[in-house]
Amino acid sequence: xxxxxxxxxxxxxxxxxxxxxxxxSPGAAVADTLVGQFFMLKPGESIDPLLLRPFSLMGxxxxxxxxxxxxxxxxxxxxxxxxxxxxxxxxxxxxxVLGPLGQGFPPIEEGERLIVVAGGIGIASVLGLVKVxxxxxxxxxxxxxxxxxxxxxxxxxxxxxxxxxxxxxSIGTKGNILELLEAxxxxxxxxxxxxxKIYACGPHAMLRAMAEMSLDAETYISLETxxxxxxxxxxxxxxxxxxxxxxxxxxxxxxxxxxITWDEA
Ligand SMILES: Cc1cc2nc3c(=O)[nH]c(=O)nc-3n(C[C@H](O)[C@H](O)[C@H](O)COP(=O)(O)OP(=O)(O)OC[C@H]3O[C@@H](n4cnc5c(N)ncnc54)[C@H](O)[C@@H]3O)c2cc1C
Numbered sequence: 648x649x650x651x652x653x654x655x656x657x658x659x660x661x662x663x664x665x666x667x668x669x670x671x672s673p674g675a676a677v678a679d680t681l682v683g684q685f686f687m688l689k690p691g692e693s694i695d696p697l698l699l700r701p702f703s704l705m706g707x708x709x710x711x712x713x714x715x716x717x718x719x720x721x722x723x724x725x726x727x728x729x730x731x732x733x734x735x736x737x738x739x740x741x742x743x744v745l746g747p748l749g750q751g752f753p754p755i756e757e758g759e760r761l762i763v764v765a766g767g768i769g770i771a772s773v774l775g776l777v778k779v780x781x782x783x784x785x786x787x788x789x790x791x792x793x794x795x796x797x798x799x800x801x802x803x804x805x806x807x808x809x810x811x812x813x814x815x816x817s818i819g820t821k822g823n824i825l826e827l828l829e830a831x832x833x834x835x836x837x838x839x840x841x842x843x844k845i846y847a848c849g850p851h852a853m854l855r856a857m858a859e860m861s862l863d864a865e866t867y868i869s870l871e872t873x874x875x876x877x878x879x880x881x882x883x884x885x886x887x888x889x890x891x892x893x894x895x896x897x898x899x900x901x902x903x904x905x906x907i908t909w910d911e912a
Contacts (some may be wrong), residue, residue, distance in 0.1 A: 650678065650747070656740045657718065657820070659733075667734050668798055670720040671742065677716060679752025680704055682775035683901040684868050685848075686719065687877040689743035689881065690729035691736060698875050699745055700729040701896070703772035703848070720773035721745075724794060746879050749900050752867055754781055759842045760787065760835065762864070764828055764857075766849020770796055772869045772900075773848050777806045784808040788853065792817035807890025825856055836863050839852075846858045846901075858904050866904040869897050 653724075658670035658676050669688075687699035704904075706720040725734045736742075736855050755761045764786045777785050785806050789795050791813055802809045807872075813820030820827055828845070835843060843864035847857060850864035854868045872895040879897030886895055887908040891897065 651743070651745050652677070653741050654719065654744045656736055656738050656742065657714070658720075659736060659738060659879065661734075662722070662796055663669075664795070665725050666722065667725070668720060669733060670724055671744065673717050674716040674741075675716060676710075678747055679873075680707065680747040681754075682779060683751035683772060684723070684747040685731065685747030685772075685877075685900060686744055687748065687856040688721070688733065690732040691740075691742075692838035693830075696729045696732070698729075699743065699877065700733075701748075701867070701871075701874055702876055703900075704747065705771045705774050710790075722768065722774075724768045736803055745877060746875055749896055750898065752776060752869070752901050753846060756901050759844055760839055760880075762828070762832070762835075762843065762845045763787070764788075764824065764845055764849070766824065766853040767794065767848075767871070768796065769853075770849035771848075772871075773846060774805070776846055782807050782808060786810045786824050786828045786831070787819075787847065788812050789818070790814045792898070825853065825860065829862065830862060832862050832864055852902070855909050858907065867901050868904050868907075869900045870902060870907075871900065 652675040654671035654673040657672045660668045685701050685703045687701050689699045702721045708718045710717045725731045761780050761783045763773050765773050766788045776871055788910040798860045811826055812822055812824040813819055845864045845866040873882040874896045875881040877896045879894045884895035885892050888906045
């Protein structure tokens with residue numbers, strides 16, 4: 648199956664002044680995608696910017712009569728040139744897309760318990776986990792209520808167990824989401840003897856802080872290191888790991904948190 652295809656924008660909707668949801672209808676069948684894998688999108692047809700930009704798949708729909716190859720949706724923060732171009736593209740525009748790429752989150756085995764953790768825009772990478780595994784607890788940390796990228800109503804519709812923390816206390820618990828997570832894992836461990844897995848995506852500082860905690864759980868994280876090619880050839884997204892230098896695009900973006908050498912990551 649060709650991983651380079653064209654896709655038409657069928658929805659380009661603002662969430663707030665910086666974030667938007669881009670939904671695409673691919674012109675060709677898309678390979679099955681694991682949560683945590685990503686796609687490279689070309690911002691428009693111009694040669695500037697030349698490079699495609701990586702985005703995690705936030706959601707999808709299966710093939711149907713209206714969209715014979717299903718749809719792909721992305722939650723995007725307008726960070727710079729490429730994302731600001733994507734934000735302005737009208738419905739009907741066709742984009743060049745490459746993917747799915749990289750290694751997703753490992754499947755959860757029977758008898759294991761999953762906890763999903765997101766910080767800020769990291770919710771885009773892990774939301775699919777909450778949909779696939781259903782009613783897993785989601786820990787979501789934001790700066791303020793205004794930074795919540797999905798409404799409490801939408802979050803409650805996908806999981807009965809949503810824990811939110813904000814820096815200023817304007818929504819959820821005031822403080823750091825990792826404090827809530829730590830207390831939750833501690834309590835869960837008292838009653839559950841099996842394997843607890845934590846899958847997380849968020850700002851570098853949050854992931855690094857998680858690495859320094861002694862959570863009694865096997866933890867996988869998705870790294871969003873800037874990258875140019877997405878295929879492991881440009882070596883732009885190298886990270887130092889216990890197994891030597893690895894490429895976030897090809898060997899990740901999902902890694903066991905224990906394997907990352909944080910001074911270099
Ligand atoms: C595997 C992966 C998945 C991603 N998923 C998402 C997603 O679902 N939603 C989303 O909004 N973003 C996601 N990102 C980040 C996104 O790719 C970048 O924000 C985007 O490429 C910036 O492009 P730009 O042209 O707008 O910015 P540029 O003009 O290239 O850069 C603008 C500013 O953003 C910084 N920047 C660029 N890339 C990154 C990055 N990866 N992380 C932090 N800062 C960066 C630059 O250093 C610069 O300061 C993901 C990144 C990776 C590697």
